[in-house]
Amino acid sequence: MDTVSDMNKPILSVEHLSMKFGGLVAIGDLSFQARRGEITALIGPNGAGKTTVFNCITGFYKPSEGMIRMTGRSGDEFLLERMPDFRITAHAKVARTFQNIRLFSGMTLLENLLVAQHNTLMRASGYTILGLLGIGGYRKASAESVEKAEFWLEKTELIDRADDPAGDLPYGAQRRLEIARAMCTEPELLCLDEPAAGLNPRESLALNTLLNDIKENTGTSILLIEHDMSVVMQISDHVVVLEYGRKISDGHPEVVKQDPRVIAAYLGVDDEEVVEVLTAVGDDHVIEELDVEPDPDQGPAASSSMMAGPISETIGHSGENEGEIVKVSPQASKALEYDELQAVRQKKAKAASAGTKATARAKASPKPAAKAKTAKPAEKPAPTGPAKAPAGKAAAEPKKLSNTLAAPRGGTPDKLILIKGIGPVNERKLNEHGIYHFDQIAAWKKADIQAAEAYLAFDGRIAREDWIGQAKALAKAAKPAAKGGRRK
């Protein structure tokens, strides 16, 4: 086997991956690669399909279409979409952490890390009682497991709490313990789902150091889903950006950061802003297209949980639904809106340059009037009225939330992004509407939910994702932390 060229192969190749839930295309024809020994970040707005990609890689979901090829250090190739999840962990050596922490909270930190090495220990026992009693290689394997667990507890600065129940750890420490547990399986590919969620700036910095250390010193490659841009931009070698399940950018962080499609999609340009620009350039046709009412069959156009994006307008699927065409709304994708904007600009520039040429020709021509009549007008007159508002938006009278605050209590808002479904953009919007704390969301009644959904252009998502339940749990968890001095 040609090990050198194998080592140069990407550790992970995702090819034409699609994942469909009923009529919803969570991932559509996605291809990207993760290189060996690098940190690859998968970013995108809420509902873009990042976790679904992880679930396909780790065998939790079987993709509707496409291939996920993993190349091990030895040169062995694994087609992950064909493997059951336990084989992906044991043979392909892929480990993961979850968006919502999943530890054995009643077990000690050390026990959590030993459980992660269960497979190795069972193999060493020869699957016999005699083995478990210490005969054969079990005793040695057991000692090595403890050593490895202690090594990762040291690395994650948790060694002093090795014998405490995992459930007693503060949130940031539990996140580190999850990474330590994954590393105890000696993975070749470590998939981390939002490891910085809920961390304060100091903890985020420590996470950066830990992940860089793993990358430099273990040879483990990392695939990272993260909303915290300070983490993504500082440690990633390569960034892939998704919007509505489609890839809209792929490259070095510095390049991706400046990609206008990413800025439009990820940072969330408001529809009104796009319409404003289009109005300014005077293309009524595109404005009308952006103005279409949501298709009731597809759900709300602006919701991140709606049908996958319109980078290609339709997508076919194989299998039992072969030939089925899934429609998408032309209003969904901010990246597409940006593309349309560019097309309008180019059209205007072309028209302007054609107009200049026509004027020059007209000046030089002995029969100006006749020629000029056949020429297309170079410019449309600039619209004189106010910018046209998107259909349905102007008429909607915003409802009010009942429990807003003028400012966060104690000057420090809660990290609302800890609620699954709230990303940085929606957190900002909620703050702008006077919602800063978990207990405020926990106290919402039906009218508040309707008001919040109107602000955030969501449809039923708050109930579907159980924001109230999540907020109640987080508000409850925040109380002892405040006593312990973590929150001011």
Ligand SMILES: Nc1ncnc2c1ncn2[C@@H]1O[C@H](COP(=O)(O)OP(=O)(O)OP(=O)(O)O)[C@@H](O)[C@H]1O
């Ligand atoms: N098991 C499922 N059944 C139905 N729909 C699903 C399922 N899993 C995910 N989805 C939908 O697929 C889309 C992508 O979800 P996913 O969780 O992958 O997004 P994400 O980018 O990870 O979002 P976030 O940043 O909020 O975690 C969403 O519209 C989601 O509602």
